[in-house]
Amino acid sequence: MPHLDAAYNLARWLxxxxxxxxDVAQEASLRAFKFFxxxxxxxxxxxxxxxxxxxxxxxxxxxxxxxxxxLDDEALSIEDTTVNAEILNSRISDAExxxxxxxxxxVQFREIVVLREMEGLSYKxxxxxxxxxxxxxxxxxARARKQLQKELAGEFQQRGAx
Amino acid sequence: MNCQQARPLIEPYADGELDADTILDLxxxxxxxxxxxxxxxNATTLKKAFKQNSLSFSAPKDLRRRIKAELHSRVAPAxxxxxxxxxxxxxxxxxxxxxxxxxxxxxxLSLSLHNRSQPLEQEIVSDHxxxxxxxxxxxxTSTDQHTVKPWFNGKLDFSPPVKDLAPQNFPLIGGxxxxxxxxxxxxxxFQRQKHLINLFVWPAQERDLKPTLIRPIQGxxxxxxxxxxxxxxAVSDLNETELLEFAHAFADIKAARP
Numbered sequence: 001m002p003h004l005d006a007a008y009n010l011a012r013w014l015x016x017x018x019x020x021x022x023d024v025a026q027e028a029s030l031r032a033f034k035f036f037x038x039x040x041x042x043x044x045x046x047x048x049x050x051x052x053x054x055x056x057x058x059x060x061x062x063x064x065x066x067x068x069x070x071l072d073d074e075a076l077s078i079e080d081t082t083v084n085a086e087i088l089n090s091r092i093s094d095a096e097x098x099x100x101x102x103x104x105x106x107v108q109f110r111e112i113v114v115l116r117e118m119e120g121l122s123y124k125x126x127x128x129x130x131x132x133x134x135x136x137x138x139x140x141x142a143r144a145r146k147q148l149q150k151e152l153a154g155e156f157q158q159r160g161a162x
Numbered sequence: 163m164n165c166q167q168a169r170p171l172i173e174p175y176a177d178g179e180l181d182a183d184t185i186l187d188l189x190x191x192x193x194x195x196x197x198x199x200x201x202x203x204n205a206t207t208l209k210k211a212f213k214q215n216s217l218s219f220s221a222p223k224d225l226r227r228r229i230k231a232e233l234h235s236r237v238a239p240a241x242x243x244x245x246x247x248x249x250x251x252x253x254x255x256x257x258x259x260x261x262x263x264x265x266x267x268x269x270x271l272s273l274s275l276h277n278r279s280q281p282l283e284q285e286i287v288s289d290h291x292x293x294x295x296x297x298x299x300x301x302x303t304s305t306d307q308h309t310v311k312p313w314f315n316g317k318l319d320f321s322p323p324v325k326d327l328a329p330q331n332f333p334l335i336g337g338x339x340x341x342x343x344x345x346x347x348x349x350x351x352f353q354r355q356k357h358l359i360n361l362f363v364w365p366a367q368e369r370d371l372k373p374t375l376i377r378p379i380q381g382x383x384x385x386x387x388x389x390x391x392x393x394x395x396a397v398s399d400l401n402e403t404e405l406l407e408f409a410h411a412f413a414d415i416k417a418a419r420p
Contacts, residue, residue, distance in 0.1 A: 003294065004229070008221035022225050029229050033295055042381030042399055044294045045356065082201050092211035099217060116177070117212040120356060123179055142173055149204055152211070 003045045004029060006119055007052045013114045014056045014107060024059060028052040046121060050129045053111065071108050071140075081146075083153035091152045101151035109144035112137060163191040168198045176205045282343050282395075287379040289340055290360045290397040293349070299358075300336035300351060310337045314348055322348035322363045323392060323412075330411040332359065342395075352408065359398040359408055366393040373409035375402055385409040 007028055012021035028051045091097055102110060115121045115129065123141075127134045168191045174180050175188055192199050293299045302313040311324035317339055326334040332352045340349040340362065347364040366388045376384040383405045385396045396409055 004221045004226060005218070008225065009218045012219040018222070021219070022222065025221065026225060026229055026232075030232060033233055044291065044399070048295075082197065083204060085200060085203055085207065088204055088207050092207060093214060095215035095217060098211050098215055102217070117209065118218050123174075123177070138170075138174065142170070145173065145205065145208055149208055152208070 003048045006045055007048050009118060010049050010052050010111070010114055011056060013102070013110060013118075014053070016103065020059070024052060024056045027059075028055040031055065043125065045119070046125050046129055049115065049119065049121075053129065071106065083149045088149060088153045091154070097152065098148075101148050104151065105144055105147060109140050109147070112140050113144045113148070116141060163187050165191075165195060165198055168192070168195065169201065172198065172202050173205050176202065176209055283376055283379055283384055285342055286360075286362055286384065286395050286397050287382045289342060289349070289362070290382060291380075293338070293340075293351075293360055294358060299338070301338035303336040305334055305336075307334060310334065310350070313337065314339075318346055318348060320365045322350070323390065324350060325412060327352060327408070327411050330407075332408050332411060354398075354400055354404060354408070357398055357400040359396055359400060359405070361412065362395040362397075363392050366391050368393065373406055373413055375406060378402075387413055389413045 004025065008021060008025040011024040011028070012018070015021040015024055028048065032048045032051050102113060105113065111130065112126055115126045116123075121129065123134050123137050126132075127137045130137070132140075168188055171180060171184060171188050175185065180188065192202060302310055304310050304313075305326060305328070307324045307326045311321070314322055314324075314337065322337075324334070324337070328334070332354055335351050335353050335358075337348060337350045340347050342362055342364070345364060347362050350361040350363065352359040352361065368388055371386065371388040373385050373387040376386050378384065382397055382399055383402050385402075385405050385408075387394050387409055394409070394412070396405055396412075398405055398408075400408070
């Protein structure tokens, strides 16, 4: 099961904890195995990740434990500010800081960052996987990265007190 | 190009998602604009943050075990017709042969049915997909050709050529026994980035053939060649050019016969 790590990684980043991530990854793997006879695509890893994602959102709907806020992609404008390059550069070796910054992203941004930066999927593959227009993938990715840069450069330090 | 046009292109540029013309335009702007250059620097710094740190979670061993157990309990009792399973097929054949009255009729029919429904190329692609999705990717996990090659001793009636192609950026990750075209074959598994390559090898009946691209099946690329008395089939979701490159790299070696 060479793609199980990828499946678990996405599930873990989406779910935010080990227990739920294992449930999602297990259910998705079993579903994938059951249906892979019908699989006609080019990329079994992306296909498995699609199933992981759907499984995660289905489990949320069932449990209603965490509410996902709808994103209005039309309303998202990307601030054109540039963070301090030296501070940013000094923070990127701290894995824990980066993890926290990713975890703080809204789930719709987080999933795209994980698929792009950890799983190496192209914009088109992510768009197919998440059933979104490529333009939306790009704008969410840009927003997510802007937020990550700000977090890492320390410009969001006061956020927790708000 | 001005800053307003350049800014939305900076991340796609860092992601390698721009076409050649746009890259040239953007690079021209970057040479003239320090602000956009700084934005690019921050974008690449952030990408570096992902590369440098191990942020990915690996599947816990327990989870892997649970899924395997669950799959075995589901798959074992009721193999589906298209779920190609050796024991099942042999049982069927044995039953047919034991029925003397119909043996001459049934055996050739069953074989020809098998051939028509599963051409060799399709069978290889199915084996490849199953190795990716199922529980049976590797019997022996090693990047060392001197571990993988002896592992096949006594398991096959031939000694497959095994070579680590790490210097050519196709590292060997292991091997397994598989069953193709009615015989046991060696399957060597190689990797390029996140793409796996299955290389099926068995003794050749046919004359030498240089690495040849075969029509893709279900989006998988196939390269077939015959060299040093071995029939080789490489299959992967890797692009055709790199798969051919792999075949040429591998075909350079001589197969050792027992």
